[in-house]
Amino acid sequence: MGDRGNEKISEALKKVVIARFRSMPPNLKLSVGAYGALTKDDIITHIQDGDDIGKALIEMQVSFMRSFKQKLQAQV
Amino acid sequence: MSVIMTRPNYDEAINCVSIYAEKIKIEADKKGLTVHDLYGKKATRMVLESFLKKHKAGLVFFNGHGASDLVAGHDDEPILDKNNSHLLRAKITHVLACSAGSQLGPGLVENGAAAFIGYKNMFCFHMDRSKKPGDDKIAAAFLESANQAPISLVKGNTVREAYQRSQETYDKWINYFDIHYTLESSFVIPLLVWDKLNQVVYGNENASLTTIS
Numbered sequence: 001m002g003d004r005g006n007e008k009i010s011e012a013l014k015k016v017v018i019a020r021f022r023s024m025p026p027n028l029k030l031s032v033g034a035y036g037a038l039t040k041d042d043i044i045t046h047i048q049d050g051d052d053i054g055k056a057l058i059e060m061q062v063s064f065m066r067s068f069k070q071k072l073q074a075q076v
Numbered sequence: 077m078s079v080i081m082t083r084p085n086y087d088e089a090i091n092c093v094s095i096y097a098e099k100i101k102i103e104a105d106k107k108g109l110t111v112h113d114l115y116g117k118k119a120t121r122m123v124l125e126s127f128l129k130k131h132k133a134g135l136v137f138f139n140g141h142g143a144s145d146l147v148a149g150h151d152d153e154p155i156l157d158k159n160n161s162h163l164l165r166a167k168i169t170h171v172l173a174c175s176a177g178s179q180l181g182p183g184l185v186e187n188g189a190a191a192f193i194g195y196k197n198m199f200c201f202h203m204d205r206s207k208k209p210g211d212d213k214i215a216a217a218f219l220e221s222a223n224q225a226p227i228s229l230v231k232g233n234t235v236r237e238a239y240q241r242s243q244e245t246y247d248k249w250i251n252y253f254d255i256h257y258t259l260e261s262s263f264v265i266p267l268l269v270w271d272k273l274n275q276v277v278y279g280n281e282n283a284s285l286t287t288i289s
Contacts, residue, residue: 020262023259023262024263025259025263026205027204027205027206027260028202028203028205028260028263029088029202029204030200030201030202030203030263030267031088031089031092031200031201031202031203032198032200033141033173033174033175033198033199033200034141034143034148034152034174036088036089037087037088037089056198060200060266060267060270061266063266063269063270063273064265064266064269064270067269067273
């Protein structure tokens with residue numbers, strides 16, 4: 001049950017992160033270590049495939065949302 | 077006292093990193109430090125080891141791809157790992173590469189390196205495809221923030237001060253993109269925060285190029 005729940009969260013997160021990257025300006029490229037310089041389409045494919053780089057990109061977005069939340073909580 | 081730096085340039089991202097690393101060379105020159113610049117195809121394991129043995133370097137600054145247990149040079153050749161980490165004994169090491177701060181960095185300090193500054197997870201940055209590297213303000217935000225640490229070290233500051241100044245430079249750029257908010261900012265800021273949070277320091281934080289000379 002717990003695992004399935006996690007999978008659902010992951011799928012939901014995947015959708016949120018993909019939706020975010022769809023709005024990435026076309027002039028931006030993302031350098032992610034040895035994975036090279038990724039275009040918007042490359043990024044979305046990695047997230048859809050759920051490969052290591054896709055997971056890392058989701059982790060980065062979650063990390064930012066957490067730090068943003070902490071900053072907001074600290075201001076309250 | 078000298079500085080050894082590796083600047084491979086065999087792919088787009090690494091070329092961009094290496095271009096921005098030239099500023100450290102300029103600052104080191106101003107301070108009268110000798111810079112051994114292993115640029116492009118010279119960034120090999122054999123050349124690095126030879127320079128580390130031959131020259132009294134206080135700071136070794138790596139640019140390249142990395143993993144938790146290694147740093148790569150030209151064409152992804154592993155040029156630093158646990159098998160040659162003893163060559164960094166008593167030296168300050170800065171690694172601008174992915175993940176080397178998770179295992180390699182602590183290992184270097186255990187093996188006698190004076191201190192280590194690097195990244196415990198992937199080092200990521202955005203580039204503006206419409207700009208040349210060097211004229212790219214977006215890439216500059218990431219690479220200037222990271223390079224503030226070695227620049228501070230060549231200016232004679234301590235490892236702690238170098239780390240703090242780099243962290244402050246990340247904050248400066250995060251604030252810049254927050255104030256000058258565009259769609260690009262919403263992608264740049266999360267990655268600047270990511271890199272800032274993943275920057276780590278190990279070893280003697282009071283060490284500087286002056287104290288280890």
